Amino acid sequence: MTALRAFAGTADRREPTLAGPDAFAAYLADQTTRALVARHAASRGWPAATVQGGGLSAAARTLAVAEPPAILLVDVSDCADPLGDFDNLAEAIDSGCRVIAVGASNDARLYRGLLAKGASDYLVKPFDEALLVEALARLERRPAPRGDSRPTRKVAVVGVRGGVGASTVGCTLAALFAERHRMRTTLVDLDLRFGDAALALGVTCGPGLRECLEHPDRIDDLFLERAVAEAGERLRVLAAEEPIVDEIPHRTGAFAALAEHLAAGSSMIVVDMPRTGAGLGDVLAAVDDLVLVAELTLSSARDALRLKQMVQAIDGAPQIRIVANRTGRRGVEHLSGSEFESVVGQKLAACLPVDQPATATAASLGRPLTEVAKRSPLVKRLTALAVDIAGAPPRQAGLVGRLFGGAGR
Ligand SMILES: Nc1ncnc2c1ncn2[C@@H]1O[C@H](COP(=O)(O)OP(=O)(O)OP(=O)(O)O)[C@@H](O)[C@H]1O
Numbered sequence: 001m002t003a004l005r006a007f008a009g010t011a012d013r014r015e016p017t018l019a020g021p022d023a024f025a026a027y028l029a030d031q032t033t034r035a036l037v038a039r040h041a042a043s044r045g046w047p048a049a050t051v052q053g054g055g056l057s058a059a060a061r062t063l064a065v066a067e068p069p070a071i072l073l074v075d076v077s078d079c080a081d082p083l084g085d086f087d088n089l090a091e092a093i094d095s096g097c098r099v100i101a102v103g104a105s106n107d108a109r110l111y112r113g114l115l116a117k118g119a120s121d122y123l124v125k126p127f128d129e130a131l132l133v134e135a136l137a138r139l140e141r142r143p144a145p146r147g148d149s150r151p152t153r154k155v156a157v158v159g160v161r162g163g164v165g166a167s168t169v170g171c172t173l174a175a176l177f178a179e180r181h182r183m184r185t186t187l188v189d190l191d192l193r194f195g196d197a198a199l200a201l202g203v204t205c206g207p208g209l210r211e212c213l214e215h216p217d218r219i220d221d222l223f224l225e226r227a228v229a230e231a232g233e234r235l236r237v238l239a240a241e242e243p244i245v246d247e248i249p250h251r252t253g254a255f256a257a258l259a260e261h262l263a264a265g266s267s268m269i270v271v272d273m274p275r276t277g278a279g280l281g282d283v284l285a286a287v288d289d290l291v292l293v294a295e296l297t298l299s300s301a302r303d304a305l306r307l308k309q310m311v312q313a314i315d316g317a318p319q320i321r322i323v324a325n326r327t328g329r330r331g332v333e334h335l336s337g338s339e340f341e342s343v344v345g346q347k348l349a350a351c352l353p354v355d356q357p358a359t360a361t362a363a364s365l366g367r368p369l370t371e372v373a374k375r376s377p378l379v380k381r382l383t384a385l386a387v388d389i390a391g392a393p394p395r396q397a398g399l400v401g402r403l404f405g406g407a408g409r
Pocket residue numbers: 159161162163164165166167168169191325326327352353354355356359360363378
């Protein structure tokens with residue numbers, strides 16, 4: 001299986017056919033709804049075990065160790081934070097499971113929130129069998145969307161000056177989104193000549209990325225397969241090592257076209273974008289979030305401000321976060337955090353401490369900081385930055401999740 005297929009394999013969308021043993025499952029908190037759904041299940045010949053008690057937490061516990069069904073009916077009425085808890089179903093939804101949420105409150109905000117998190121429908125209790133049949137029929141009629149039902153998030157990381165640590169930040173964020181947020185993540189290194197994302201993650205990418213940017217009309221999945229390398233269970237890298245003397249053109253719209261193809265297998269795309277790169281405007285116009293990486297120096301503050309003003313002039317500009325990297329180096333920094341903030345006109349989204357041993361170990365092993373220094377203050381601050389961008393990660397459900405998941409990272 002090729003790298004792209006292997007990676008995207010977990011994202012293959014299944015049409016919701018209500019046949020077969022893994023067609024349907026329901027986790028419902030109250031006896032009345034459970035009895036109604038069980039009656040309907042029996043009438044369709046589904047095993048009685050497909051209807052269980054417990055609601056969303058029970059569903060998440062089961063899905064932590066079992067394949068999701070094609071259609072899942074899940075009760076959110078006993079959740080203190082239904083939208084937060086719903087994130088525990090993200091991986092199942094990404095893999096093609098259609099979720100009908102069931103709740104006690106007729107709340108439009110909850111309904112919209114659940115749909116935004118990938119629910120296909122929301123039924124308010126009490127409902128009768130006709131409403132259930134209608135909801136199931138709607139899912140069977142609707143073709144499975146291409147890729148995730150949640151839109152793919154695109155985050156660009158740009159250093160305001162050379163060598164400030166943009167690739168380190170981009171690479172660590174990508175690893176955090178993949179490991180801790182359990183999002184299928186693609187790290188795209190658009191520094192085609194000097195980029196080191198592949199090196200930093202110990203993988204080798206094939207040729208292809210350059211052609212994607214020069215001839216976006218030729219991009220197809222097979223074409224991308226040659227360029228993509230897998231760097232972890234949910235992390236893949238798209239990078240190149242083009243000859244230093246070549247000027248590499250970037251067609252307008254090339255990044256958007258590339259992102260559209262990558263979206264079928266990614267819930268998150270992180271772009272390591274050189275500030276002097278040909279496609280800077282193209283990328284900034286297409287991403288949702290921009291992380292500007294700076295140091296607490298006068299030149300960094302000046303260039304952070306100039307880049308910020310340039311980005312703000314773009315129609316539909318991304319949300320800009322500015323982070324200070326390698327902080328705490330006495331005698332090297334010209335500005336305090338608050339002086340820097342007053343120059344750039346916004347709060348720093350993170351202050352990332354200098355940690356030479358951690359970055360040196362990560363570089364020499366070709367592994368992300370999340371692996372070699374997961375309890376360091378540097379990774380803790382980056383973890384908070386990842387949460388600021390992507391929201392709280394799903395809680396680890398079940399024993400397997402607690403033992404091997406993100407606890408303590
Ligand atoms: N917080 C940190 N503490 C110590 N060293 C760091 C830190 N962040 C990055 N570095 C180191 O600084 C160097 C430059 O980092 P990196 O390559 O990420 O910067 P960059 O902005 O992407 O550079 P370029 O402009 O060449 O793309 C690397 O050796 C990296 O390990």
